[in-house]
Amino acid sequence: EAGVVQSPRYKIIEKKQPVAFWCNPISGHNTLYWYLQNLGQGPELLIRYENEEAVDDSQLPKDRFSAERLKGVDSTLKIQPAELGDSAVYLCASSFDSDSYEQYFGPGTRLTVT
Amino acid sequence: AQKITQTQPGMFVQEKEAVTLDCTYDTSDPSYGLFWYKQPSSGEMIFLIYQGSYDQQNATEGRYSLNFQKARKSANLVISASQLGDSAMYFCAMRGLGGTSYGKLTFGQGTILTVHP
Numbered sequence: 001e002a003g004v005v006q007s008p009r010y011k012i013i014e015k016k017q018p019v020a021f022w023c024n025p026i027s028g029h030n031t032l033y034w035y036l037q038n039l040g041q042g043p044e045l046l047i048r049y050e051n052e053e054a055v056d057d058s059q060l061p062k063d064r065f066s067a068e069r070l071k072g073v074d075s076t077l078k079i080q081p082a083e084l085g086d087s088a089v090y091l092c093a094s095s096f097d098s099d100s101y102e103q104y105f106g107p108g109t110r111l112t113v114t
Numbered sequence: 115a116q117k118i119t120q121t122q123p124g125m126f127v128q129e130k131e132a133v134t135l136d137c138t139y140d141t142s143d144p145s146y147g148l149f150w151y152k153q154p155s156s157g158e159m160i161f162l163i164y165q166g167s168y169d170q171q172n173a174t175e176g177r178y179s180l181n182f183q184k185a186r187k188s189a190n191l192v193i194s195a196s197q198l199g200d201s202a203m204y205f206c207a208m209r210g211l212g213g214t215s216y217g218k219l220t221f222g223q224g225t226i227l228t229v230h231p
Binding site for chain 2: 031033035040041042043044045048055056089091093098101102103104105106107108110
């Protein structure tokens with residue numbers, strides 16, 4: 001069974017440029033999560049989807065961050081424009097549903113903003 | 115609100131010895147789950163063990179066991195017979211099983227474990 005797939009694995013951009021990250025969850029998983037992990041810190045939830053509905057986006061900085069999961073499968077997280085402080089690892093995770101206690105994580109996208 | 119505290123930035127252990135990684139938590143949720151994840155240098159988060167707040171027995175998974183002390187709000191991870199491959203960052207996490215923290219994992223700051231040969 002394939003795990004959570006994320007791309008790209010690494011991205012370097014200049015500040016004020018846009019950037020997008022893609023995530024494909026494990027097949028059959030209805031719940032998808034995006035987490036932000038700063039260097040030396042634990043991940044922090046940005047947004048949680050149940051199928052195509054964003055059910056928890058309270059931690060998403062909506063002035064520059066957006067996310068979508070149009071068909072309830074794969075998802076895209078976008079930052080526009082990027083700032084130096086956005087340099088971090090962006091992790092995607094999925095679970096069968098929100099009742100499932102185990103979340104499966106992807107390898108993450110390491111973003112560097114110069 | 116939920117909070118996880120890991121007070122050990124780094125721990126060292128000799129190969130084949132046991133090690134305990136500390137975790138304390140705070141929550142107002144009446145029921146919750148506690149987790150430990152391993153993050154090697156490659157970056158992926160690997161689920162290790164889960165403990166429900168109403169579980170009577172401490173969880174065990176192979177060489178991993180969770181020492182759950184509800185009254186002290188602690189959920190320490192014990193790794194027995196350490197191996198070189200155990201060297202990684204370890205995160206304690208929790209989620210509420212209802213209310214506003216439902217479905218949301220809250221992580222601690224992590225502990226870097228180094229296993230010496």
